[in-house]
Amino acid sequence: MKALVSTGRGVATAAGLGLLAALLLPVVALVASSSPSEIWEGISDPSFTPALFLSLRTSLISLVLVVLGGSPLGWWLARTGSRWGKAVAVLVDLPLVLPPAVVGVALLAAFGRRGLLGPLLESVGLALPFSSPAVVVAQVVVAAPFYVQGAATAFGAVSSEQLLVAQTLGASRIQAIWRVAVPAALPGLLAGASLAWARALGEFGATLIFAGNLPEVTQTMPLAIYAALERDVHLAITFSLALGGIAAVLLVALRALPGWVRRAGGR
Numbered sequence: 001m002k003a004l005v006s007t008g009r010g011v012a013t014a015a016g017l018g019l020l021a022a023l024l025l026p027v028v029a030l031v032a033s034s035s036p037s038e039i040w041e042g043i044s045d046p047s048f049t050p051a052l053f054l055s056l057r058t059s060l061i062s063l064v065l066v067v068l069g070g071s072p073l074g075w076w077l078a079r080t081g082s083r084w085g086k087a088v089a090v091l092v093d094l095p096l097v098l099p100p101a102v103v104g105v106a107l108l109a110a111f112g113r114r115g116l117l118g119p120l121l122e123s124v125g126l127a128l129p130f131s132s133p134a135v136v137v138a139q140v141v142v143a144a145p146f147y148v149q150g151a152a153t154a155f156g157a158v159s160s161e162q163l164l165v166a167q168t169l170g171a172s173r174i175q176a177i178w179r180v181a182v183p184a185a186l187p188g189l190l191a192g193a194s195l196a197w198a199r200a201l202g203e204f205g206a207t208l209i210f211a212g213n214l215p216e217v218t219q220t221m222p223l224a225i226y227a228a229l230e231r232d233v234h235l236a237i238t239f240s241l242a243l244g245g246i247a248a249v250l251l252v253a254l255r256a257l258p259g260w261v262r263r264a265g266g267r
Contacts (some may be wrong), residue, residue, distance in 0.1 A: 030244065032235045042238025050216040051224035052242065058132065058220065061199040062139035066147045066196050071189070074151025075177070078158075089152070096145045100205025103141055107210040111137070134211035137216050140198035146199055150192020154185035187257070194254035198247055 034042075042048060077089055095103055110116050112126045128134050158181045166176035178198055182189070204222040211218040213227060221243045229236040 011126060013184070017196070017222060028223055030237060030240060031053075031071045034234065034241060038234050039238050039241065042235050043236075045228075045235060047215060047219070047224055047227070048242070049240065051125075051219050051221050053208070054135070054200055054216070055131070055220040055222075055243075057069075058135045059139060059197055062136050062143055062200040063193060063197045063267050065136070065140050066144045066200075067189075067193055070144055070147040070151055070192075070196075074148050074192075075155045075181070077148070077152040078155035092148050095142050100142065101201070101209060104138065104206035104209025107134075107138060107141065107206060111210075129210055130212040130214065130218065132211075134206055137218060138206040138210050139203050142203050143196040143200040147189075147196035150188050150195065151185070157188070189256055190257045194257065195248055198250045201246065201250070202243070217262040245246025 068168075073088075073092070077092075078084055097107075103246060108115060108129060111121065112118050113122065113127070128137065160185065162180050163173075163176045166180045167173065171182070202222055203220070204226070207218065207220060208223060208226070211217050213223045215227075219227065221239060225239045225243065227234050228239055
């Protein structure tokens with residue numbers, strides 16, 4: 001029996017170490033594949049700065065839109081007891097399981113010139129596909145579920161009694177939510193926002209199909225990496241390292257912000 005338990009532990013350890021190696025090896029290979037001179041050359045490439053700033057600008061705009069719309073939706077999902085809540089939750093999570101290419105095609109079917117809302121947009125002089133706003137739309141669609149899920153979980157953990165106490169002390173329902181629920185749920189909201197921002201920053205497939213790969217217009221960093229790979233693999237590696245560094249910063253923020261908020265709130 002002891003031998004069986006020992007064997008099971010050995011197999012579990014080997015499987016865990018194997019998975020860890022599979023996760024770390026590509027990162028190590030990426031870092032080891034580029035020299036400082038190649039990194040500097042890549043950063044100096046004319047396509048690097050426009051793609052980087054476009055990625056940062058569009059992902060931040062997307063994050064603001066996701067937070068503004070996702071916060072009330074997350075609150076409703078956390079508090080509703082109706083059967084519609086489960087249906088809406090499934091619809092919100094749908095972009096998580098759909099391939100990005102499917103999301104891109106769906107956006108074209110909705111907002112393209114011959115799409116569902118295409119004629120209406122064209123009648124007011126708007127052409128959404130293959131434009132910078134199209135990048136934002138694609139990022140919002142793929143990133144929103146991460147924030148809404150986090151917001152619903154965070155708001156669901158807020159005690160109803162806390163809100164009732166605030167209301168008995170004279171606060172309106174909106175004031176109670178803003179002054180009690182939001183501070184209590186803030187660590188979870190920050191975690192969800194960090195995940196949503198990271199997803200928007202790394203979006204590729206839906207953006208490529210719906211917004212295209214137009215330099216200085218719709219070419220974000222993931223698309224710039226794709227374009228660079230076709231002409232110079234070392235340039236693509238440099239771009240990947242830059243985007244990976246930004247993602248690492250986001251990961252550190254994701255881990256540190258909730259704890260920092262809890263410590264600040266406890267003072």
